[in-house]
Amino acid sequence: MRPRFGRSRALGGAALTSVLLAGCGGDAAVPPEDAPPVPDELACSEGTISGAGSSAQELAMQVWIAGYQQECDDATINYDPIGSGGGRSQFIDGAVTFAGTDAALHGEETEEARDRCAGATPVNLPAFAVPIAVVYHVDGIDTGLNLSPETIAGMFNQDITAWDDPAIAADNPDLDLPDTAIQPVSRSDESGTTENFTEYLHAAAGEAWPHDASGQWPIEPVEAGQGNSGVASAVEGGDGMIGYVEVSHAGELDAANVGVGDAFVAPSPEAAGRVVAEATPREGNEEHDLALDLDYGTTAADTYPVVLIAYEVACLAYDDAEEVDLLTGFLSYVVSEEGQRAASAETGSAILPESVRADVRAVVDVITVD
Known part of the structure; x- marks a missing residue:
């Protein structure tokens, strides 16, 4: 068997061009016939938020941004795929609303992020699982x-x-x-x-x-x-x-x-x-933190163990209501069935199990204005 992945990279480049044009205020946007599907009840909000981090979820993020912005005309979401470490640093510094990372925030970084979150807990929300x-x-x-x-x-x-x-x-x-x-x-x-x-x-x-x-x-x-x-x-x-x-x-x-x-x-x-479905909560997680442990050493049949889970890292509280509304609406789309299927079709990612997506939705629902 000889896996090939050329379609995803080609489409990803086209999606990136459309998203950049829309995000920079140009007249061009993703054509309606090319936009990813969205849920019937999508929480649209206006304003601008920015994220940075994981290059692994770069193409998935392009899909999610294209789908959300196509439906929500007054929203602008920017994402800079500078790498997980850079994204976590920018989040801790308060330069972005959320971080994308393939390694969950933990230890000293969590404490530093708590300061950035005005004392509220920073949480790791699984969004993207991919070989x-x-x-x-x-x-x-x-x-x-x-x-x-x-x-x-x-x-x-x-x-x-x-x-x-x-x-x-x-x-x-x-x-x-x-x-x-x-x-x-x-x-x-x-x-x-x-x-x-x-x-x-x-x-x-x-x-x-x-x-x-x-x-x-x-x-x-x-x-x-x-x-x-x-x-x-x-x-x-x-x-x-x-x-x-x-x-x-x-x-x-x-x-x-x-x-x-x-x-x-x-x-x-x-x-x-199959690896994601067997993942367990990370030991020591605080309430609402959804970081997972994968069994990389599994020998289960028909299982591919070289997998990463990319998280969106967010605060449980922000000081701006517009920021909260836009972030929670966007994250809800990311973990919706439509959002997960759109990303999978483009990138070859696994669709997160419904149990994981339900847990993420429950945490998104408690993100609030401080």
């Missing part, structure tokens, strides 16, 4: 590539350095592997995608990955790219490359099937959704 694709570009490998967790870890830890290494051959007995040097590509910026990917390696690869999970790549990189798009471009640009990207940024790149138990599983919304 992280292990993408590669290797002349001579033009069929599906299987990689066990230990093999992936060895390649990214620079212990496995050639594409005909015995470990890769053991995963792919039917492939004629070239002796091309392996060129792993990691993120240059602090990244929730990196944190989720290294959490997967830490949980699933055992001693083959001797590093803790981190949003910063833990070793000196061979090559690095800014954001998911930077990693994808680097992998596209050379022979022997391998990288990790949120699946909607994979474009025309090949994606490996990942070893799970005795099988190899391709990234798909359905396979990723």
